[in-house]
Amino acid sequence: MDVSQYLEIFLDESSEHLQTLSDCIMSLEKEPENKDTINEVFRAAHSLKGMAGTMGFKRMQHLTHDMENVFQEVRSDHIKVDSNMIDLLFECLDALDAYLENIKASSDEGTEDNELIIKELNDFIAKANGEQPAEETKPEPEKTEVKEESAEKKVEQFELTDAEINSVKEALDGGQHVYAVKVTIQKDCLLKAARAFLVFKAVEEFGQILVYRPSSQDIEDEKFELEFSFYIATNESADKLVAAAKNVSEIEDAVAEPVDLTQSQPEPEKEEKKEEKTDSPAPEAKKAPEPKKAPAAGKKTTTAKPVTNRTVRVDIEKLDALMNQVSELIIAKNSLVSISGNEGDSTNSQSFQEQIEYLERITTNLHESVMKVRMVPIESVVSKFPRMIRDLSRTLNKKMELIMTGEDTELDRTVVDQIGDPLQHLLRNSADHGLEDNETRIQRGKPEVGSIYLNAYQEGNNVIIQVGDDGNGIDTEAVKNKAVERGIVTPEQAEVMTQKEIVNLLFLPSFSMAKKITDISGRGVGLDVVKSNIEALGGDVEVATKLGEGTTFTVRLPLTLAIIQALMVEIRDEKYAIALGSISNIEDIPVADIKYIQAEEVIHLRGNVIPLIRLDKVLDIEPREEEPESLTVVIVKRGDSQAGLVVDNLIGQQEIVIKSLGKYINGNKLISGATILGDGEVALILDVNTLM
Amino acid sequence: MAEKKVENAELETKQYIVVSIGNEQYGIDIGYVDNIVRMQKITRVPKAQPYFKGIINLRGEIVPVMSIRRKMGLEDDVITNASRIIILKIEEKGSLGIIVDEVKEVVTLATDEIDKSATSSKNVKDNFINGIGKTGDSLVSLFEISAIVDEKENA
Numbered sequence: 001m002d003v004s005q006y007l008e009i010f011l012d013e014s015s016e017h018l019q020t021l022s023d024c025i026m027s028l029e030k031e032p033e034n035k036d037t038i039n040e041v042f043r044a045a046h047s048l049k050g051m052a053g054t055m056g057f058k059r060m061q062h063l064t065h066d067m068e069n070v071f072q073e074v075r076s077d078h079i080k081v082d083s084n085m086i087d088l089l090f091e092c093l094d095a096l097d098a099y100l101e102n103i104k105a106s107s108d109e110g111t112e113d114n115e116l117i118i119k120e121l122n123d124f125i126a127k128a129n130g131e132q133p134a135e136e137t138k139p140e141p142e143k144t145e146v147k148e149e150s151a152e153k154k155v156e157q158f159e160l161t162d163a164e165i166n167s168v169k170e171a172l173d174g175g176q177h178v179y180a181v182k183v184t185i186q187k188d189c190l191l192k193a194a195r196a197f198l199v200f201k202a203v204e205e206f207g208q209i210l211v212y213r214p215s216s217q218d219i220e221d222e223k224f225e226l227e228f229s230f231y232i233a234t235n236e237s238a239d240k241l242v243a244a245a246k247n248v249s250e251i252e253d254a255v256a257e258p259v260d261l262t263q264s265q266p267e268p269e270k271e272e273k274k275e276e277k278t279d280s281p282a283p284e285a286k287k288a289p290e291p292k293k294a295p296a297a298g299k300k301t302t303t304a305k306p307v308t309n310r311t312v313r314v315d316i317e318k319l320d321a322l323m324n325q326v327s328e329l330i331i332a333k334n335s336l337v338s339i340s341g342n343e344g345d346s347t348n349s350q351s352f353q354e355q356i357e358y359l360e361r362i363t364t365n366l367h368e369s370v371m372k373v374r375m376v377p378i379e380s381v382v383s384k385f386p387r388m389i390r391d392l393s394r395t396l397n398k399k400m401e402l403i404m405t406g407e408d409t410e411l412d413r414t415v416v417d418q419i420g421d422p423l424q425h426l427l428r429n430s431a432d433h434g435l436e437d438n439e440t441r442i443q444r445g446k447p448e449v450g451s452i453y454l455n456a457y458q459e460g461n462n463v464i465i466q467v468g469d470d471g472n473g474i475d476t477e478a479v480k481n482k483a484v485e486r487g488i489v490t491p492e493q494a495e496v497m498t499q500k501e502i503v504n505l506l507f508l509p510s511f512s513m514a515k516k517i518t519d520i521s522g523r524g525v526g527l528d529v530v531k532s533n534i535e536a537l538g539g540d541v542e543v544a545t546k547l548g549e550g551t552t553f554t555v556r557l558p559l560t561l562a563i564i565q566a567l568m569v570e571i572r573d574e575k576y577a578i579a580l581g582s583i584s585n586i587e588d589i590p591v592a593d594i595k596y597i598q599a600e601e602v603i604h605l606r607g608n609v610i611p612l613i614r615l616d617k618v619l620d621i622e623p624r625e626e627e628p629e630s631l632t633v634v635i636v637k638r639g640d641s642q643a644g645l646v647v648d649n650l651i652g653q654q655e656i657v658i659k660s661l662g663k664y665i666n667g668n669k670l671i672s673g674a675t676i677l678g679d680g681e682v683a684l685i686l687d688v689n690t691l692m
Numbered sequence: 693m694a695e696k697k698v699e700n701a702e703l704e705t706k707q708y709i710v711v712s713i714g715n716e717q718y719g720i721d722i723g724y725v726d727n728i729v730r731m732q733k734i735t736r737v738p739k740a741q742p743y744f745k746g747i748i749n750l751r752g753e754i755v756p757v758m759s760i761r762r763k764m765g766l767e768d769d770v771i772t773n774a775s776r777i778i779i780l781k782i783e784e785k786g787s788l789g790i791i792v793d794e795v796k797e798v799v800t801l802a803t804d805e806i807d808k809s810a811t812s813s814k815n816v817k818d819n820f821i822n823g824i825g826k827t828g829d830s831l832v833s834l835f836e837i838s839a840i841v842d843e844k845e846n847a
Contacts, residue, residue, distance in 0.1 A: 619738040663785045664756045665740045674754045682735040
């Protein structure tokens with residue numbers, strides 16, 4: 001058998017455990033005495049060790065083992081948590097992270113032994129042991145607990161086929177021990193077969209499995225409840241087997257006892273299965289050193305995992321396929337709707353209409369459900385930020401704290417996967433450029449500890465993520481001077497620029513305001529990358545700043561990428577879709593009302609001056625032979641700015657499925673995609689952001 | 693796994709779809725051809741490369757359609773009843789449609805029926821040709837698909 005198929009699970013779970021460790025160590029730094037947190041840390045480290053061991057990643061196992069030892073000392077009050085230790089633990093986490101990255105990339109943990117970290121870890125333990133007796137004796141009381149627990153469990157000895165009896169006999173004759181092992185999996189375990197496999201893999205290091213109950217095929221197909229058993233021939237003790245089996249995560253319990261052929265053999269016809277108590281294990285087992293196992297067992301009893309939601313891990317590709325099919329369904333539904341709209345005869349159209357409406361409701365609900373399945377909380381991305389800010393606080397030598405709200409805000413999986421880097425960049429920006437150093441803050445009468453915040457919330461069809469700080473704000477004068485200096489704008493242009501326009505200069509490629517290049521930011525690849533990343537996701541980013549008071553970046557992201565509500569418009573004989581989310585209103589404007597500012601057409605609407613965009617001109621459509629008396633203008637907005645798009649006709653609102661134009665047609669920023677209409681025709685989707 | 697090298701004489705021949713563009717005949721390696729569809733409404737894409745006619749809906753998929761005439765620097769397409777769109781399947785870039793005046797036939801050419809050297813480098817459209825196939829008494833220019841897919845333009 002091959003472990004590679006379980007690599008995914010391993011990677012997923014390991015990163016979860018690492019995240020738990022990181023979170024807990026963070027909170028441990030704040031309250032070093034919290035027993036619950038210490039236990040949590042211990043548990044996570046222990047599971048990590050077990051998993052790494054099972055998968056054969058020895059270096060990773062070694063490191064986690066020593067880490068676990070430190071936690072063990074903390075747990076038994078031998079050492080106190082101090083900041084040195086926290087730093088060291090974070091180093092460990094980084095090292096473990098590096099192992100995971102290696103494994104992800106090459107299925108191999110790499111060759112870095114991290115001896116230095118291990119040595120430091122051991123120094124901690126040595127220090128503790130200098131004051132206290134060796135730990136080995138410590139967990140003794142727990143041992144009895146294990147005994148009691150296993151005493152209740154009985155391993156059923158089951159019917160054997162002749163061939164199986166022979167193999168058992170052979171093993172016994174060969175001087176090996178044969179144990180019957182019964183393993184119980186936790187109730188909420190999702191991948192029972194995988195767990196069973198990991199157990200087999202673990203115990204096969206000690207010997208050979210002779211008999212599977214249920215059969216190995218059934219186990220592989222998950223045709224079993226929470227228990228499975230096997231016979232194993234080994235030279236090792238039963239306790240080692242049990243310990244190995246229990247080391248696999250989500251294993252509730254494992255019990256082993258020697259197989260007694262003489263008892264089960266004489267009456268093989270009898271259905272009644274032999275039962276034996278485990279409190280009389282093989283003599284070797286009694287001698288086997290047990291303290292090592294005790295903490296593991298102790299852990300199992302105290303675990304009581306937080307009640308997890310019942311979930312299924314699904315490959316994102318399968319979800320994409322599902323989404324595509326729902327899209328097809330919506331297209332088909334739209335074409336039915338358009339047919340029913342055309343059909344004039346009223347005889348059976350009443351019920352036809354009703355069915356169509358019914359179908360429409362179902363497809364809309366189906367679409368919503370699929371969307372919800374694809375939604376994940378942004379927590380998975382932002383949870384690493386507190387740690388990052390902590391590290392930044394050290395390297396920059398500024399006191400700061402991160403306040404996050406709305407971590408449970410949900411976004412489409414594909415968006416969440418890509419939003420991490422831009423957010424990280426904005427946070428680093430705030431930490432490095434935004435916040436003043438401690439002395440300056442005190443002088444200015446601000447709290448010494450700078451605050452950086454990240455707020456996420458949903459607003460209509462968008463999710464807003466604000467990243468800000470209470471630091472110095474952006475010095476627009478300085479930005480202006482820099483822009484002039486760099487020749488980006490002329491001094492004359494600079495004079496008439498609004499605050500907002502100046503701030504937007506920061507999003508230009510290679511425009512860095514950092515006075516000195518630091519490790520954190522200021523290499524000139526910065527906000528422009530943030531902006532383009534966010535725009536690639538169909539979102540946008542804005543800045544609000546006040547000198548001396550702070551800066552806030554507002555990132556606006558669409559909830560979904562694949563299907564949107566759009567307004568269909570017509571320009572001559574071409575049809576275009578405009579995302580409903582970016583439309584603020586629609587106006588009929590008499591041509592006489594058009595004014596000119598700097599030779600550009602504008603309209604004056606309820607106190608706002610809005611530039612007009614002639615779509616036919618922008619899209620290279622033949623001009624109209626004669627101008628009508630009034631224009632249909634779709635007012636679109638992007639952040640605070642507005643523009644009026646001149647169209648010929650409005651067709652109506654429609655749910656459209658966004659399709660890519662493919663890789664051949666390029667240089668086309670105006671069109672963000674295409675969609676297939678009910679009659680099979682193709683319409684293009686206008687990207688309002690690039691029009692403005 | 694190693695026994696995949698079952699080579700035979702069949703590999704010596706290749707099938708081509710013969711199409712006419714203007715008054716010349718061209719051959720397209722059948723391995724690239726996914727489908728041949730009738731002319732349909734092509735949605736123009738503003739600001740696209742000039743040799744792209746636009747996009748069509750091919751059973752729910754968006755497929756860009758190229759005018760091979762424009763790409764080769766010939767006069768513009770004249771769409772008739774015989775015009776077809778040949779859908780090519782290109783591994784790394786997805787499907788692509790090209791417009792031809794007419795689809796004639798499928799021919800099987802052996803390697804000795806293909807003249808690789810006959811292309812004169814004077815003519816720009818020869819960049820798109822990788823050989824001349826001789827079938828009966830007519831000649832067929834064989835398209836180099838990668839050149840068609842390529843960004844370069846000879847208009």
